[in-house]
Amino acid sequence: GIQVEQSPPDLILQEGANSTLRCNFSDSVNNLQWFHQNPWGQLINLFYIPSGTKQNGRLSATTVATERYSLLYISSSQTTDSGVYFCAVVLKTSYDKVIFGPGTSLSVIP
Amino acid sequence: NAGVTQTPKFRVLKTGQSMTLLCAQDMNHEYMYWYRQDPGMGLRLIHYSVGEGTTAKGEVPDGYNVSRLKKQNFLLGLESAAPSQTSVYFCASSYSNRRTYYGYTFGSGTRLTVV
Numbered sequence: 001g002i003q004v005e006q007s008p009p010d011l012i013l014q015e016g017a018n019s020t021l022r023c024n025f026s027d028s029v030n031n032l033q034w035f036h037q038n039p040w041g042q043l044i045n046l047f048y049i050p051s052g053t054k055q056n057g058r059l060s061a062t063t064v065a066t067e068r069y070s071l072l073y074i075s076s077s078q079t080t081d082s083g084v085y086f087c088a089v090v091l092k093t094s095y096d097k098v099i100f101g102p103g104t105s106l107s108v109i110p
Numbered sequence: 111n112a113g114v115t116q117t118p119k120f121r122v123l124k125t126g127q128s129m130t131l132l133c134a135q136d137m138n139h140e141y142m143y144w145y146r147q148d149p150g151m152g153l154r155l156i157h158y159s160v161g162e163g164t165t166a167k168g169e170v171p172d173g174y175n176v177s178r179l180k181k182q183n184f185l186l187g188l189e190s191a192a193p194s195q196t197s198v199y200f201c202a203s204s205y206s207n208r209r210t211y212y213g214y215t216f217g218s219g220t221r222l223t224v225v
Contacts, residue, residue, distance in 0.1 A: 001169075033214060043200065043216035086152060097168065098143070098214070100153040 002027040004089055004101035012107045013077045021072040021104045023087030031090040032063050033098070034072050038083045046072070046085075077108045112136055116201050116217035123191045123224045131186040131220050133201030139215075141204045142184035143168075144176060146197040147219075153200065159184055191224045198222070 003026040013019055023032070034046040046061070047054050049070065053062045058077075063070040074081055084103040091097055114135045123129055133142065140161050145153040155168030159178040173195060175187045184203075188195060201217040 041198065041219050043202075045214045048214075088153075097155060097158070099155070099169070100145075102150065102152040 002029075002089065002091060002099055004087065004099055006085075006087060006101040006104050008104060009102070010105045010107075012109065015077060015079060015108055015110050017077050017108075018073070018075045019077060019106070021074070021085050021106075023070040023072070023101055025068050025070075025087075025089050025101075027068075027091065029065070029068075029089040029091060032070050033088045033090075034061055034070070035086045035088060035100075036081075036083055037086065037103070043086075074106075077106075079108045079110060082106055082108045114201055114203055114215050114217040116199075116220050118220060119218065120221050121223070123188075123222065125192060125224060127191050128187070128189050129191065129222075130188075131199055131201075131222075133184045133186070133203075133217060135182055135184075135201075135203040135215070137203060137205075137215065138181070139203035139205045140181075141206060142178065143202045143204075144174070144184065144186045145200045145202065146170065146195075147200060148197050156186065156199075191222075193224045196222060196224045 005024045007022045031050045037043045049061045049063045051065045058075045060073045084105050086103045088100045117132045143158040144156040147153050154170045157176040159165045162181040165176045177185045199220045204214040
């Protein structure tokens with residue numbers, strides 16, 4: 001089956017710093033999503049991004065589908081950005097299934 | 111507009127007991143999913159449904175059954191709970207234009223402990 005990898009697994013940032021999270025996937029995908037799980041466990045969809053670049057405030061994401069990776073950029077990080085960031089892919093061969101990566105755990109310290 | 115509601119939020123079961131987790135969504139979404147989340151393993155798809163009356167297996171379906179008798183509800187059942195089923199369970203829903211997904215919304219989770 002498809003492999004979804006995320007790096008780094010853990011990240012600690014000083015408030016105000018920038019960061020880049022990476023998601024690699026092993027097969028062609030129909031769509032890719034980024035989620036944030038806050039420290040209380042709530043999961044929020046950040047981006048649907050099968051290809052190209054999108055921006056939402058301090059967050060932006062880029063997916064290069066031909067090279068099978070996606071990047072999530074966090075600028076001017078805040079303590080509220082802490083939590084786990086997941087990428088999830090929708091397979092081209094089975095559009096019903098959404099497969100999650102293992103996540104990147106981010107801690108932003110004041 | 112409540113979104114996706116999961117009940118219960120917490121439960122402790124003894125090995126061998128059965129229980130049903132309920133997921134309800136009020137967004138008229140076609141698709142519904144059950145995931146389990148274990149430390150260091152992200153979210154793994156248990157079962158999913160592409161519409162009322164339909165269900166399909168995900169990555170880790172063994173030991174679980176599901177039903178989608180009404181479009182808004184998706185039930186996850188454990189017939190004989192095992193300690194390996196201790197986990198946090200998330201329900202999600204979405205809609206699709208047959209090529210991609212939109213509106214992916216998660217419930218707040220159910221923390222299940224099997225002793």
